[in-house]
Amino acid sequence: MSALPRASELGLIACTVCGLVCRNVPGDARLDGDGVGDDMACPRCGTTLHRRKPDSYVRTWALLIAAFILYIPANVLPIMRTASLNDVDDNTIISGVVELWRAGSPNLAIIVFTASIVVPMLKFLALGTLLVSSQRGSGWARVQRAKLYRLVELIGYWSMLDVFVVALLTALVRFSVLSLVEPLPGVIFFGLTVVLTMLASMSFDPRLIWDGKDTDD
Amino acid sequence: MTDDSHIEHGPPGGDELPRPVVKRRRFNASLIWLIPALAALVGLSLVINNWLQAGPQITISFQSAEGLDAGKTPVKYKNVVIGRVNKIHLSGDRSHVLVNVALEKSAESFASKDTRFWVVRPRIGLGGVSGIDTLLSGAFIGADVGDSNEYEDEFQGLEAPPSVNHGAPGRSFTLHSDDLGSLDIGSPVYYRRIQVGRVASYQLDKDGKGVSLQIFVDGPNDKFVTRSSRFWNASGVDVSIGANGLKLNTQSLATVLAGGVAFQDPPGPHDGTPAPEDNEYKLFGDQATAMAPPDGTPHYIRMRFEQSVRGLAVDAPVEFLGINIGKVVSVRLDYDEQKQRFPVLVGAVVYPQRLGAAYDKLEALAKAHGENPDLSRMIGRLVDHGLRAQARTGNLLTGQLYVALDFIPKTPKVAFDPNAKPLTIPTAPGSFDKLQEQMAGIVDKLDKVPFDSIGRNLDQTLAGLNRTLKQVNGETLPAVRDTLHGVQRTMGTANDALAGDSPLQQNLGATLEQVQRMARSLRVLTDYLGGHPESLIRGRRPDAKPADVKPVNTTPAAIQPVQGSKP
Numbered sequence: 001m002s003a004l005p006r007a008s009e010l011g012l013i014a015c016t017v018c019g020l021v022c023r024n025v026p027g028d029a030r031l032d033g034d035g036v037g038d039d040m041a042c043p044r045c046g047t048t049l050h051r052r053k054p055d056s057y058v059r060t061w062a063l064l065i066a067a068f069i070l071y072i073p074a075n076v077l078p079i080m081r082t083a084s085l086n087d088v089d090d091n092t093i094i095s096g097v098v099e100l101w102r103a104g105s106p107n108l109a110i111i112v113f114t115a116s117i118v119v120p121m122l123k124f125l126a127l128g129t130l131l132v133s134s135q136r137g138s139g140w141a142r143v144q145r146a147k148l149y150r151l152v153e154l155i156g157y158w159s160m161l162d163v164f165v166v167a168l169l170t171a172l173v174r175f176s177v178l179s180l181v182e183p184l185p186g187v188i189f190f191g192l193t194v195v196l197t198m199l200a201s202m203s204f205d206p207r208l209i210w211d212g213k214d215t216d217d
Numbered sequence: 218m219t220d221d222s223h224i225e226h227g228p229p230g231g232d233e234l235p236r237p238v239v240k241r242r243r244f245n246a247s248l249i250w251l252i253p254a255l256a257a258l259v260g261l262s263l264v265i266n267n268w269l270q271a272g273p274q275i276t277i278s279f280q281s282a283e284g285l286d287a288g289k290t291p292v293k294y295k296n297v298v299i300g301r302v303n304k305i306h307l308s309g310d311r312s313h314v315l316v317n318v319a320l321e322k323s324a325e326s327f328a329s330k331d332t333r334f335w336v337v338r339p340r341i342g343l344g345g346v347s348g349i350d351t352l353l354s355g356a357f358i359g360a361d362v363g364d365s366n367e368y369e370d371e372f373q374g375l376e377a378p379p380s381v382n383h384g385a386p387g388r389s390f391t392l393h394s395d396d397l398g399s400l401d402i403g404s405p406v407y408y409r410r411i412q413v414g415r416v417a418s419y420q421l422d423k424d425g426k427g428v429s430l431q432i433f434v435d436g437p438n439d440k441f442v443t444r445s446s447r448f449w450n451a452s453g454v455d456v457s458i459g460a461n462g463l464k465l466n467t468q469s470l471a472t473v474l475a476g477g478v479a480f481q482d483p484p485g486p487h488d489g490t491p492a493p494e495d496n497e498y499k500l501f502g503d504q505a506t507a508m509a510p511p512d513g514t515p516h517y518i519r520m521r522f523e524q525s526v527r528g529l530a531v532d533a534p535v536e537f538l539g540i541n542i543g544k545v546v547s548v549r550l551d552y553d554e555q556k557q558r559f560p561v562l563v564g565a566v567v568y569p570q571r572l573g574a575a576y577d578k579l580e581a582l583a584k585a586h587g588e589n590p591d592l593s594r595m596i597g598r599l600v601d602h603g604l605r606a607q608a609r610t611g612n613l614l615t616g617q618l619y620v621a622l623d624f625i626p627k628t629p630k631v632a633f634d635p636n637a638k639p640l641t642i643p644t645a646p647g648s649f650d651k652l653q654e655q656m657a658g659i660v661d662k663l664d665k666v667p668f669d670s671i672g673r674n675l676d677q678t679l680a681g682l683n684r685t686l687k688q689v690n691g692e693t694l695p696a697v698r699d700t701l702h703g704v705q706r707t708m709g710t711a712n713d714a715l716a717g718d719s720p721l722q723q724n725l726g727a728t729l730e731q732v733q734r735m736a737r738s739l740r741v742l743t744d745y746l747g748g749h750p751e752s753l754i755r756g757r758r759p760d761a762k763p764a765d766v767k768p769v770n771t772t773p774a775a776i777q778p779v780q781g782s783k784p
Contacts, residue, residue: 012234013237022234022235022236023234023235023236023237024237040237040238040239041238042237042238043235043236043237043238044235046238058247058249058250059249062249062253063249063253065253066253066255066256066257069256069257069259070259070260072260073260073263077263087355089289189259192256196252
């Protein structure tokens, strides 16, 4: 791979929006997103030009950490209150899964468990792995890592399943006295977690995977 | 657009590739760390909030966890949720369940020493139905907070809701009774048949000889409980047959079934000041006993009957000159070795106060004499005057006996020990017993009468009489009738003969006239003979004077009738 010339080696930089390839301006400013300095803009569309997404590691780390922090209350706090005639039930994500399993719909339970527990956890793990390996400039399984990143990007919004369920139920089940479904604060934290993981995966620049130690970065 | 002009400049400046526009960077990358910081802040605030919100953890023990659900069952005070059941587990000895409750911060004061907890479940009792809403909402734990400031986190849960909430207006009182009867926690307390309170709790006395009940009378009716109020057990039906006829007295139907307590002030002058909290009263069996004047201190007396006391039962009345002053409490058999007999020991409780003024006077008299105004002394003196106990028949139909203390005249003196414990009152054979003896004597004599032969003879006699009567009826009576007819006829004849206008009567009148005339002549004759006795021999002298002629004339006339009447 290193046999192929890199854009930086050729002194080129591409606009990520309009695709215009410009001549890189070396020395004028540091352009690899680490420090503070001057920015270049695409001469055609005005988009700021970066060789890599600016501060990718920092931003991804920050967002990932924030998402992880919020993931704790999202799981601890109840996300939904179902009140039927003689029962008021506050469910956290995991207790909802347990209840579904007990109620005799294990497939549903598995789906919710996958969407709400497995997927976010996988995202944390995957992004963490990508970040660490990329930062260390490891050349290990680069293609697989790239695929992993694409997978993370793809499944990102599907984790919102729980939030959708709560929102739908809340809207649909309103027989005030007989039964009632109410969202509880947990769902906000869960939503924030999903959004932050999505932002984190967005702010990660997959090109970093290919920047090995053998390069100048 | 300004950038466009830049592009124009670009290509001629270098290669065919455009040069980017260089701008001043505005964004500081490290600002992104604000997001995790914010998240951490939110998380931290949640933790702090949770920590601040968390109230004390308490443990309540219940007999069973029926209806309780870990994580769900709320703890409510006045229907406000103040906590939630966390965990339920068995106690070490498996005798009860321990319920872990997380109280809310605001309900911290509930973790104090005299807070009470109970499970509210639907309950159906004679007094009504409660907790029906829990059928739908599920059971919850009710709480009632007390005054104490002492912290406590282990509680003994009540099995039934307390009947009195803390701080409710009203006062509680203590009643003492021999037994609980049909009363229960929550049984109503009535004043003039209006429910004004309820039984809050009960427990056995420490010595096991009675029951203490706590009742709670709601305000503002608690002011009707005075120092002299009388409480009685209002359960059951009170039927009394008196001179006025049958009287049926009950409280409400619920009371008849479930029991209840009623109270009222006694009639007459009494202390009407409201009673203080926790004042103690005696719980009487019924209204009549409750309203009776106070009995004062009971005294135990013992009597020793030599004869059978069949019909004398425990609770039989003890009467002094007809006034009920106590009751029999025990009837036991004893054995007298010397006499080889079985006397009966009868124990009784008497209330001298029931004698009223008499007792007061006796007491005053004893004091005036400088004696110890003791019941035993007083009874001793009464015994000297002939006071004896007798078992008398109270009811001829059932043969029930009662004990009568009465003055028996001409009774043999007995030794009386006023210091004996218990006080033993000498007895006299009951009047009924004497009667029985006399009756026995009569029966003995009657036994000797040969009723059999008498009966036989009587039978024969009656048969003879029967025959005689038949004869009389058949033969004698017709003859008698005939005779009577004859008599009747005779009487008719006699009647005719005696009638005023009968010839016999007229003849008789004429005859009597003749007899009268004759008598007159006879007198004249005798007069003449008296004056002239010689005429009997010589005959009548010729009349000397014309005056004497008349009597001479009359004489033959007088004689004539005599002569005539003779036939």
